[in-house]
Amino acid sequence: MLRSVVLLRRGDGVLAHEDGGAVTCLAREDLAGFVAAREPDRPRWVWDDATRWYPGLLAAGVRVERCTDLRLCHAVLRRSAHVDQELLVGPDTEGWDALAPTTADEPALFALDDPADRLDPLAELVRQQSALAASPERGRLGLLLAAESAGALVAGELQHAGMPWRADVHDRLLSDLLGPRPVTGQRPAELERLLPEIRAAFGQPAMNPDSPTGLLASLQAAGLAVTDTRQWTLAELEHPGIEPLLRYKKLLRLMQANGWAWLDTWVRDGRFRPVFLPGGVVTGRWASQGGGALSAPVQLRPAAVADEGWRLVVADVAQLEPRVLAGMSRDTAMAEAARARDLYQGMVDSGAVETRTQAKLGILGAMYGGTRGESGAMLPRLTRRYPAAVGLVEQAARAGERGEVVSTLLGRGSPRPGPFGGGSDDDAAGRAADARRRAWGRFTRNFVVQGTGAEWASCWLADLRNRLWRLGDGRLTDRPHLAFFLHDEVVVHTPAELADEVVTAVRAAAAEAGRLLFGDFPVDFPLDVAVVASWADADAPADAVLEDEGPL
Template identity: 70%
Template sequence: MNRVVLRRAGDVVEARELTEDGTAVGVTRHRAGELAAVVADRERTPVRWVWDDTTRWYPGLLDAGVRVERCTDLRLTHAVLRRSPFVDQALLAAGETADWDALQPVSAPDPALFPLDDPADTLDPVAEHGRQQAAVAASAEPHRLALLLAAESSGALVAAEMTHAGLPWRADVHARLLTELLGPRPASGARPAVLEALAQEVRAALRAPGLNPDSPGALLAALQAAGLPVEDTRSWTLEQLDHPVVGPLLEYKRLARLLTANGWAWLDTWVRDGRFRSWFVPGGVVTGRWASNGGGALSVPTQVRPAAVADDGWRLVVADVAQLEPRVLAGMSGDDAMAEAARAADLYEGMVAAGTVETRAQAKVAILGAMYGATRGESGRIMPRLARRYPRAIGLVEQAARAGERGDVVHTLLGRGSPRPTGAWAERAVALGEPAEVSGSPEERDRARRAWGRFTRNFVVQGTGAEWALCWLADLRNRLWRLGGTGPLEQRPHLVFFLHDEVVVHTPEPLADAVAEEVRAAAATAGRLLFGGFPVDFPLDVSVVASWADAG
């Protein structure tokens, strides 16, 4: 399969075609307005587009009705390679390396196809692509890295497509929900009626008639003046109190969060033409998990999910995998006993059935403790039993924790590296592999080391879980395209939401059952890509619904 490297030069686009071994076989130049037609024509045969950053190229193509099957996103792959311990960093070194390091994605699209003064325009994608190819080929794990980079770039295509298509959203349903929960929409700067009534109850219970419950400082002072032994105003703290203010105050905080995060202002800003459109940011978290830019797309609360309604004649297929990270831990460690527990639809119940623990609650606490470093309480008590039953799985996270405490870099299954630790305790340890003689008490240094060890313990599992999810997305994206239809993306089954271990697909109703099967098949493919023939299962809970709120 040939690759085509795209580069901007003013209002002209240069397309340089490379063979698989990197040999240049031709270059063409096109006016910017011709690019969509050129790409659409070239997509008739297998091709991989190589560009500086998907957020700069793909939205305009999608707006023109052009879908790209494969790409290499140089910005994302550069970031992965620069941190991977599999890679010789000297192979990535060049005068523009720091500029590639600093390159950021764009979100709000410029009215022009190519914005002025874009830092990407000063970079040489052909040279960077060559450096990346050489670094992967010479790496300790070229096949793993190649899979990671392909999945990462596919994720960038998915993210752009989800923003383009948008999550179906009924503004009238959302507004009705807000009115039912908060009262009619108030004048600008005023509280909704239900919140104001709750505020009055809080003031009366605390005998503080001028209290503004939205001010944490004022609220804390009022609680303490009422004789309540609190040091903060967090909901968990308030739940421990026995006082008439607790009920109305907790309800006030709950509804105030809804108003701030997903109230009328959110509706006005983020829902247009029956769609909620945010910008998803692949690799936005160091573990490889996604972030979002605008609208809180990765934290849509259940209170407003009834507004996510499929179009007439369409359905939403909602799928999430049960206990993704423990299953990933079983697969990446090759722990047969944990994989046996994972064959159950509920891994925690599988642990109970194997006699490892007595209850599901114990299993959940113990596994989460192993992955997050909880060594006290119930988790710490059960940990020795887990270590005996699942020695490879527990050994893997323990090894990652010890590496982090030494200041070492750890990596995911496919080679994404953890950031180096910060803080005085780590400076000499990172440089020399020795304990540092630094300021701060021994206790402070030990706490810092242990905290970083907890981070690296979780990094290897969470990051590999993100890799599994990327492979799931990449395969599912292409399966959906092949299912049916001849029109653009939004007229076929297409992804509209993704969060760690959950996807939502918008599909014509006649294809809904076929979509559900493809979702499951893509999950099985992701497991094989990462873990080969190792027998670890990734069962899905799949629902075909009219509204996201109706998913199981």
């Protein structure tokens, strides 16, 4: 039985290096048939980068079960503190360091002057295998590399299948909120209606809320002591113009991020097909390139409608990161609280705190470095009740402040900070250096938890995609398949008659992800699962925070 097949582009063809040294020369039009013929043997396909190979295979109706994505694995190993970096060094190492994924608008395979063609996948595979074999954490790192590569397959399949999306519903939702579609370059009717009200309230006839710089100047001219135009800054101000201004800016952001231009660009043939990038964030969380896939606004979710005779199975895990913290720290008291569907209420029931709000603020403060207000006030109590959990993030913060690399449970390493600077504690340079040091400690404190949460999610996706494949027949889109992913939430598009089996698969995959990461340690990952015709019909996560993150 084949164990692996390494694929290399050579000119206008492909070389396939199989176990035992056999090398097959293929014309590119024969690649899909070659892969399909060998896939029943369940080989691991090894390639430089899945974004350059997998879309073409999917377009030809070929789905693969396993792969090694050398680009993603290289990035993990190069940053891991558990790897001898000398074992990864070769003549093309800098090329692997710089290799980027292709985008939807670029030709995926046989592109002219593709930097990947200047790399040697065979040599890189040998280096990676040697580095992994020599690592004291090769078991955990091996799981991370497998999950990362599986994520590359999931991302390709998500883009290929797409999320069912009704353009007519999307257009109607925008019109209800903003008014009819405006002529290019003009404001929608609702923004035009709000503008005079805002200008009159602030006494600024030329006020332009579309410009952050101009808006800030107008607010300051109106006597408001503000230094930025963020939502939470403005929401604290007492002024009659704030309410219409906040509404204006929210609607403007909706139009800019998911308006008619977005609809024209990203929805084709009844599907929203964003470009997902596994490991696109330093913590290992996914990113997306275009389409704003990881910030899908609740107002537009009614446009995500299952096909006739199909359903959407929407599943999200409650309070993923606190549960991950309990598991990775092996804090038995916190794991006991996590047995409740609502971990924060479980903390209240155990007597750790009096209210759910205190529990939530305290744990988020521990994970994000909140030392002031009610969050900081809760920390001593949580430290006494959950010493292992709080101790783990505190240790990560102190390591970050020393400029050290911290690691997730499976071994993803944090980036190293730049120099903090120096000076005495009393001068400005010293205070600035200390502030940078503390800020980096807050980053590493959260890195270990968020990164391990991303690892749990990757294992969930990896197991789920294979379970879904076994539920049907035919091509990927003829069977239940993943249609969307949002950090700790998945959407599966499934024939209605298989919806119950998909629910079982989603739950089983979540349990398997917990077992893979935490063994027999008793930490639960309960899911909220809904079978719906529209994404909007699924209950929103209890702790979803849907707010703007940048300047208004």
